[in-house]
Amino acid sequence: MLSEGMTLPDVVFPVMGADGMKSVSLLDILKARRVVIFAVPGAFTPTCDAAHMPSFVRTADALRQKGVDEIICLSVNDAHVMRVWGEQSGAAKAGITMLADADAAFTKAVGMDYFSPKSGMLHRSRRYAMLVENGVVTRLHLEASTGVCDISGGETMLAEI
Amino acid sequence: MTISVGGTLPETNLVHMGKDGPEIVSLHAKLKGRKVVVFALPGAFTGPCSTAHIPSFIRTADAFRAKGVAEIMCISVNDPFALKAWGEATGATAAGITHLGDADGSFTKGLGMDFTAPHLGLIGRSNRYALVIEDGVITKANIDEPGVCNISTGEALLAEI
Secondary structure (H helix, E strand, O other), rough: OOOOOOEEOOEEEEEOOOOEEEEHHHHHHHOOOOEEEEOOOOOOOOOHHHHHHHHHHHHHHHHOOOOOOOEEEOOOHHHHHHHHHHHHHOOOOOEEEEEEOOOOOHHHHOEEEEEEEEHHHEEEEEOEEEEEEEEEEEEEEEEEOOOOOOOOOOOHHHHOO | OOOOOOOOOOOOEEEEEEOOOEEEHHHHHHOOEEEEEEEEOOOOHHHHHHHHHHHHHHHHHHHHOOOEEEEEEEEEEEOOOHHHHHHHOOOOOOOOEEEOOOOOHHHHHHOOEEEEEHHHHHEEOOOOEEEEEEEEEEEEEEOOOOOOOOOOOOHHHHHHO
């Protein structure tokens, strides 16, 4: 289960690059860097689109000024859906990396998956934001419910680092 | 179970984005007593699906209706949130095409139409096919080889009815 002090497992993600798909290792992204990762139940879902994502679009520059090397939005979606969501939500413009946990390998490995079959949401990620320093979780803001965005927003993270 | 002319599709619950959020839809309820077109593809916002397959049914939607087709349905292994965004982006929703999500991929797997391409981040997705179904019985079946969009297009199916 995801917690502060935990070293994140290494997972390989397919990432949409300018020349097509490539594989990126999470370990390579995190090594010797300060990274903010926020996870959402799904691209284009109401709370993610209306609240969570915009909070990081608003705070991306300020987070970088505080020494954050990369801001990543993670979701159990494919890279095609994530690319378009990144463009439509302003995330791409704000320099936020869209990371597709397509087979939910990372989300399952950290015990963050949940099911809502009635909504067509299977093995999706609970909503959280974390600061990761050299691969170790140093701040974790995990929402009690997937439908709210109270403590996992960009402003809360910014205030703490 | 495989798809064949004279055969039927198994009953399954698919998910659709309704006015008030995701709704579960019975496939057999959609088929009963009606002449419909069902086509399937790998996924929302993927290359050929957005640029070739969906547009072919947008172009032919009115002609299908003129030939007595009551509804044109597109099935893919996606959640209803991504499908809603995609339907609006491509013009499929405006053309009256219904997007149905096989969210857990079980319908697609049951038909043996699933493929997995981890390097593309596509897990358990559907190959392309297009069917005419009359009162639950498949009367035309155009099934494409994996990776191509030739005989499952709107024009190819329209030419047969």
